[in-house]
Amino acid sequence: MTDLARIRNFSIVAHIDHGKSTLADRLIQLTGTVAERDMKEQLLDAMDIERERGITIKANTVRIEYPAKDGHTYILNLIDTPGHVDFAYEVSRSMQAVEGSLLVVDATQGVEAQTLANVYAAIDADHEIVPVLNKIDLPAAEPDRIREQIEDIIGIDASEACLISAKTGLGIPDVLEAIVTRLPPPHSGDREAPLKAMLVDSKYDPYLGVVVIVRVIDGVLKKGQRIKMMKTGGTYDIDRIGVYRPAMQEVAELGPGEIGYITAQIKQVRDTRVGDTITTEKKGTETPLPGFKPSIPVVFCGLFPVDSSEFEDLRDAIEKLALNDASFSFEMETSAALGFGFRCGFLGLLHLEVIRDRIEREYNIELITTAPSVVYHVHMRSGEMIELHNPADMPDPTIVDHIEEPRIKATILVPDDYLGDVLKLCQDRRGIQLELTYAGTRPLVVYDLPLNEVVFDFYDRLKSVTKGYASFDYQMIGYRQDSLVKMQILVNDEPVDALSMMVHRDRAEMRGRAMCEKLKELIPRHMFKIPIQAAIGGKVIARETLSALRKDVTAKCYGGDATRKRKLLDKQKAGKKKMRQFGKVDIPQEAFISALKMDG
Amino acid sequence: MAEDWQAGGFGLYVHWPFCQAKCPYCDFNSHVVAGVDQERWARALVAEIRRYGEQTGPRVLGSVFFGGGTPSLMGPETVAAVLEAVRETWPRANDLEVTLEANPTSVEAGRFRGYRDAGVTRVSLGVQALDDESLRRLGRLHSADEARAAFGIARDVFERVSFDLIYARQDQGVEDWRRELGAALALAVDHLSLYQLTIEEGTAFGARHAAGGLKGLPDEDRAADLWEVTQEMTAAAGMASYEVSNHARPDAVCYHNMVYWRSGDYAAVGPGAHGRLTLDGQRWATVAHRAPGKWMDGVERTGTGEEERTPLSHEDRLTEMLLMGLRLREGVAVERLDRLGWDPAPARELAEAGWLRFEGGRLAATAQAWPVLNAVLRELVPG
Ligand SMILES: Nc1nc2c(ncn2[C@@H]2O[C@H](COP(=O)(O)OP(=O)(O)OP(=O)(O)O)[C@@H](O)[C@H]2O)c(=O)[nH]1
Ligand SMILES: C[S@@+](CC[C@H](N)C(=O)[O-])C[C@H]1O[C@@H](n2cnc3c(N)ncnc32)[C@H](O)[C@@H]1O
Ligand code: SF4
Ligand SMILES: [Mg+2]
Numbered sequence: 001m002t003d004l005a006r007i008r009n010f011s012i013v014a015h016i017d018h019g020k021s022t023l024a025d026r027l028i029q030l031t032g033t034v035a036e037r038d039m040k041e042q043l044l045d046a047m048d049i050e051r052e053r054g055i056t057i058k059a060n061t062v063r064i065e066y067p068a069k070d071g072h073t074y075i076l077n078l079i080d081t082p083g084h085v086d087f088a089y090e091v092s093r094s095m096q097a098v099e100g101s102l103l104v105v106d107a108t109q110g111v112e113a114q115t116l117a118n119v120y121a122a123i124d125a126d127h128e129i130v131p132v133l134n135k136i137d138l139p140a141a142e143p144d145r146i147r148e149q150i151e152d153i154i155g156i157d158a159s160e161a162c163l164i165s166a167k168t169g170l171g172i173p174d175v176l177e178a179i180v181t182r183l184p185p186p187h188s189g190d191r192e193a194p195l196k197a198m199l200v201d202s203k204y205d206p207y208l209g210v211v212v213i214v215r216v217i218d219g220v221l222k223k224g225q226r227i228k229m230m231k232t233g234g235t236y237d238i239d240r241i242g243v244y245r246p247a248m249q250e251v252a253e254l255g256p257g258e259i260g261y262i263t264a265q266i267k268q269v270r271d272t273r274v275g276d277t278i279t280t281e282k283k284g285t286e287t288p289l290p291g292f293k294p295s296i297p298v299v300f301c302g303l304f305p306v307d308s309s310e311f312e313d314l315r316d317a318i319e320k321l322a323l324n325d326a327s328f329s330f331e332m333e334t335s336a337a338l339g340f341g342f343r344c345g346f347l348g349l350l351h352l353e354v355i356r357d358r359i360e361r362e363y364n365i366e367l368i369t370t371a372p373s374v375v376y377h378v379h380m381r382s383g384e385m386i387e388l389h390n391p392a393d394m395p396d397p398t399i400v401d402h403i404e405e406p407r408i409k410a411t412i413l414v415p416d417d418y419l420g421d422v423l424k425l426c427q428d429r430r431g432i433q434l435e436l437t438y439a440g441t442r443p444l445v446v447y448d449l450p451l452n453e454v455v456f457d458f459y460d461r462l463k464s465v466t467k468g469y470a471s472f473d474y475q476m477i478g479y480r481q482d483s484l485v486k487m488q489i490l491v492n493d494e495p496v497d498a499l500s501m502m503v504h505r506d507r508a509e510m511r512g513r514a515m516c517e518k519l520k521e522l523i524p525r526h527m528f529k530i531p532i533q534a535a536i537g538g539k540v541i542a543r544e545t546l547s548a549l550r551k552d553v554t555a556k557c558y559g560g561d562a563t564r565k566r567k568l569l570d571k572q573k574a575g576k577k578k579m580r581q582f583g584k585v586d587i588p589q590e591a592f593i594s595a596l597k598m599d600g
Numbered sequence: 601m602a603e604d605w606q607a608g609g610f611g612l613y614v615h616w617p618f619c620q621a622k623c624p625y626c627d628f629n630s631h632v633v634a635g636v637d638q639e640r641w642a643r644a645l646v647a648e649i650r651r652y653g654e655q656t657g658p659r660v661l662g663s664v665f666f667g668g669g670t671p672s673l674m675g676p677e678t679v680a681a682v683l684e685a686v687r688e689t690w691p692r693a694n695d696l697e698v699t700l701e702a703n704p705t706s707v708e709a710g711r712f713r714g715y716r717d718a719g720v721t722r723v724s725l726g727v728q729a730l731d732d733e734s735l736r737r738l739g740r741l742h743s744a745d746e747a748r749a750a751f752g753i754a755r756d757v758f759e760r761v762s763f764d765l766i767y768a769r770q771d772q773g774v775e776d777w778r779r780e781l782g783a784a785l786a787l788a789v790d791h792l793s794l795y796q797l798t799i800e801e802g803t804a805f806g807a808r809h810a811a812g813g814l815k816g817l818p819d820e821d822r823a824a825d826l827w828e829v830t831q832e833m834t835a836a837a838g839m840a841s842y843e844v845s846n847h848a849r850p851d852a853v854c855y856h857n858m859v860y861w862r863s864g865d866y867a868a869v870g871p872g873a874h875g876r877l878t879l880d881g882q883r884w885a886t887v888a889h890r891a892p893g894k895w896m897d898g899v900e901r902t903g904t905g906e907e908e909r910t911p912l913s914h915e916d917r918l919t920e921m922l923l924m925g926l927r928l929r930e931g932v933a934v935e936r937l938d939r940l941g942w943d944p945a946p947a948r949e950l951a952e953a954g955w956l957r958f959e960g961g962r963l964a965a966t967a968q969a970w971p972v973l974n975a976v977l978r979e980l981v982p983g
């Protein structure tokens with residue numbers, strides 16, 4: 001077993017793209033954990049989608065060994081975390097498993113919104129924080145100014161911040177020294193006490209089943225041990241135990257302060273609860289760990305197969321993805337326009353996009369995605385409260401007493417020049433200003449905003465009005481009553497359930513108009529005029545008319561064209577199976593998809 | 601019992617796959633080459649005609665059509681050799697129509713008399729536009745004056761003359777077209793083909809269009825306005841459309857093209873040519889090798905230029921009969937559709953909605969259906 005004093009556990013945290021994963025690469029490389037020939041950039045970002053988008057989605061743990069200047073060899077367990085706000089939950093739970101954080105700040109960009117969020121989370125977790133200024137190889141790096149900024153805005157001493165380039169390897173030895181000298185060893189840990197280990201994360205491995213990442217607090221985890229999950233009550237026999245280097249490597253046991261993995265014939269990720277306390281079935285600990293707040297999906301949308309015969313394949317794909325992602329939820333849904341599909345819940349839009357991409361690419365299923373919606377609390381006259389995940393399920397307004405919507409606290413850092421635009425954007429989105437202070441020389445804006453107004457395209461708008469110079473972070477703060485209504489879209493006088501949405505009364509008309517205009521552009525002309533309307537209850541609030549088709553005839557058609565035209569016609573018919581009834585309107589899938597991208 | 605194709609007639613299509621330059625809008629099987637061995641091509645075309653003659657046996661031939669490419673690049677003796685073989689192969693109708701597509705340059709006009717002497721009775725001139733700027737944008741090698749001159753010669757030489765215009769061009773307004781069409785109608789004798797510019801994939805225009813270029817093309821509404829003006833003006837001039845894009849005085853309809861639209865039989869020779877032949881009660885679609893070299897090789901070494909011959913099912917034939925026949929003002933004989941076992945229900949529904957008309961034993965598109973015929977066909981065609 002390892003002496004507690006020779007262990008350092010830490011997370012690497014930063015704003016998105018400030019270089020966490022690249023720093024992890026250098027730490028792994030310099031300590032010789034991975035053979036030189038097996039090294040590659042952002043080694044830990046192993047998923048296809050992570051590599052393709054160049055971002056981290058899942059936190060990763062690695063154990064490295066470092067012979068320090070004091071002559072001792074230390075065991076370092078690092079956790080590389082994701083930077084995107086959708087996966088903030090991964091960061092906060094990783095922090096629970098360790099005692100310190102390397103706070104990476106890009107020396108060309110400085111402190112950004114997620115830097116702040118991560119610092120607050122680290123302080124909450126009682127972490128020691130070592131600031132690391134990265135990318136000093138770049139000519140635009142301003143380490144002195146950024147150091148000052150860190151002291152001003154965050155209020156931590158940055159005089160001894162490590163100056164590094166994770167890319168070139170400059171300054172990495174200092175980071176390793178700082179880890180052992182400035183971060184604390186595990187606070188306590190009694191090898192003789194009853195087993196107490198934290199279930200940090202679990203993932204599904206096709207060969208091994210569920211793999212559980214654990215941090216041992218007291219006692220010892222051993223192969224063959226019968227363990228119990230205190231929250232879920234499940235009991236299992238440990239069949240494998242090991243550490244990530246970053247490949248899986250089996251070890252005989254894990255003692256206090258250590259981080260590693262176990263497998264125990266657990267069937268699904270859902271059978272485990274992150275934050276749970278693992279102990280022995282017999283003579284276990286009496287005092288469980290406080291646990292984590294569960295991560296809950298906040299954005300919902302419908303996923304339907306373009307080809308209705310692929311519904312079962314979609315079910316299979318969704319179930320497989322959910323095996324490894326407890327924060328992704330789903331249930332079956334049927335829509336008059338789109339047929340059978342699933343209503344799915346996500347942590348945010350990026351999470352939604354990632355899952356959708358993976359279904360389309362890894363499982364080869366073309367999808368129609370309906371407009372995303374947040375979860376409303378619908379309070380009925382009867383006193384009952386319904387969680388509304390799908391606007392199509394909105395009960396009749398006459399039996400509804402009031403509706404509450406989720407609100408967030410948004411933190412935005414923005415250069416002075418764009419402050420006005422940002423305030424206007426927040427105001428337009430029904431925001432309530434909570435704070436406007438200066439972080440160093442930059443305004444720091446805190447707003448209370450409806451999540452509904454943020455999920456659609458807030459981040460894109462923010463980027464465009466600030467030319468990419470603003471950074472944004474948010475946190476859910478609770479539910480508040482507001483004047484919310486369900487807006488229906490009627491195409492050719494028929495309501496299209498997949499296009500219904502909840503909107504604020506005051507913004508309904510604007511959104512309705514924008515929606516009708518967009519649909520008018522997206523629906524091809526038919527042989528008859530098509531009214532497109534937005535309505536609340538029975539009342540039409542916006543209307544457009546799509547003119548009848550006026551011109552669609554082949555100009556030249558002679559002997560040589562007959563075969564080609566016949567085949568073309570057959571193909572067009574095959575593609576239109578679903579709607580092929582005269583007088584019915586054929587709404588193309590782009591119409592559903594682009595509802596996502598609406599600005600309004 | 602008469603075979604179905606007889607209701608449409610029998611013609612021969614001869615494809616000449618060479619051009620002086622490739623026009624940017626054109627997706628026809630046309631190639632620009634340095635020199636063409638006219639005698640060798642004549643021999644190959646003749647061999648193909650004989651081969652088809654053996655298969656069809658003696659049938660009365662109603663028309664021959666030299667299409668391209670640019671058949672006016674054929675030497676008159678080449679045309680003569682082909683027509684000689686035709687005469688030896690099939691019995692001819694008394695009024696055999698022999699059309700040749702010609703580009704209206706002065707060089708080509710110089711060969712018109714030779715074509716007439718070889719047996720050509722009708723030319724179809726690719727005038728395309730009546731002003732030089734438009735011709736330039738269409739990538740044509742002739743000027744408007746040259747085209748008028750060629751037209752004048754053609755009128756003197758041939759019994760019948762038609763010419764083609766391409767409209768709905770870039771930046772062409774309704775008034776511009778009115779003027780141009782007026783001038784064309786003043787010139788025209790008996791037949792006019794008026795095509796709205798189609799952007800075809802795989803052409804230079806196709807690529808420019810896909811890349812966001814080719815600005816100023818009419819949108820659907822302007823295209824529809826242009827179409828309406830065309831219908832009005834040609835009707836007023838006594839040259840109403842008898843097919844979607846073809847206009848003629850009643851006695852000057854192009855027999856050969858009617859064979860296509862009436863689902864008659866046509867033998868087709870030359871690279872990429874498509875034919876339809878009913879042999880022993882089965883209707884076949886034939887396609888020749890598209891590349892000139894490959895086709896020539898096929899003919900010379902294996903005795904056939906055909907690449908593929910596919911039997912057509914009743915459903916295929918029905919689709920084609922509707923697809924082609926509803927392009928004609930006269931429509932399709934219901935009796936022929938019945939014989940192919942069609943389901944008239946969708947047509948009845950469309951007739952009720954005003955898109956089709958049953959009249960005198962025929963099914964035809966109504967005036968409102970014509971400009972949106974593709975949409976009507978998508979509703980109508982079986983499957
Ligand atoms: N020039 C330079 N580029 C760097 C340095 N460190 C990282 N980068 C680049 O910055 C980009 C982001 O690096 P990552 O390591 O993926 O950043 P991250 O913080 O892990 O990003 P997320 O996981 O998405 O939050 C990559 O293109 C890196 O190559 C550095 O020291 N110098
Ligand atoms: C086989 S083509 C050309 C015959 C001859 N080589 C010529 O260019 O005059 C027959 C006619 O089709 C028309 N045409 C060709 N491509 C077209 C297009 N993309 N759009 C509209 N009409 C087209 C032209 O009017 C042309 O005269
Ligand atoms: S339009 Fe006529 S001349 Fe031009 S490339 Fe096509 S076939 Fe040849
Ligand atoms: Mg990363």
